[in-house]
Amino acid sequence: MAMAVAPLEICVKTSITTPNKLGDCPFCQRELLTMEEKHVPYDMKMVDLSNKPEWFLKISAEGKVPVVKFDEKWVPDSDVITQTLEDKYPEPPLATPPEKASVLEDYKARGTQAAPYLTSTFYIELSETKDLVFIRGDVVFTSKLTDEEAKWIMETAQSFYLNDTRYKLLER
Incomplete structure (x- = not known):
């Protein structure tokens, strides 16, 4: 029996018009799509970028999204996050066959x-x-x-x- 994988924590932009809905950040959407494609469970935390909470500024010094928690470390930058996801979860691969x-x-x-x-x-x-x-x-x-x-x-x-x-x- 395979062990259950703990969900990754990901901070994403919340909608400016509809509270508690995903916002219009393509970088956040890219990471969520990557996690969905790779069947990686995640726990999405919505962040209001116009009123950044103190807890968020502690994990994202620049106050930017997305950030994902890998092995107890928060990782910013969607390119780095995507590559880390590819390295940690190689199947299915993101590369064009x-x-x-x-x-x-x-x-x-x-x-x-x-x-x-x-x-x-x-x-x-x-x-x-x-x-x-x-x-x-x-x-x-x-x-x-x-x-x-x-x-x-x-x-x-x-x-x-x-x-x-x-x-x-x-x-x-």
């Missing part, structure tokens, strides 16, 4: 000139056969998708392209 890296690298290399890519992971989940559906240029090859899945993809992609008629979205 090699089989998907070529699509990502092609998109990065071509930048805004590239036709938007949706990741293979997304399509694996949609495909009944779980085969990859590859996207090349501005055509989505959907031979492994059902008609219903292809229709949904077409509608989603069409809204992304803002009904731009220059792109042929689906080829069956």
Whole structure:
């Protein structure tokens, strides 16, 4: 029987309009998403950054969020926190799997000139056969998708392209 992991303590920004709700800090959201993805239990402590409590200033000298408590030490900086989470909880890994890296690298290399890519992971989940559906240029090859899945993809992609008629979205 596996031992239960004690929840990590994380201080995050509270909403300025709705008390006791998560605020709009992308750095805090990044850490919470990372913990969720890695199935790491956590105890979220909301901090009103416009009225920082004394206890918070003792653990975060600069008064910034997020901060996470690892092994009795409070760690600031979302990059450091993310790397620490990756080191302490390596599964599932945050890195892009090699089989998907070529699509990502092609998109990065071509930048805004590239036709938007949706990741293979997304399509694996949609495909009944779980085969990859590859996207090349501005055509989505959907031979492994059902008609219903292809229709949904077409509608989603069409809204992304803002009904731009220059792109042929689906080829069956």
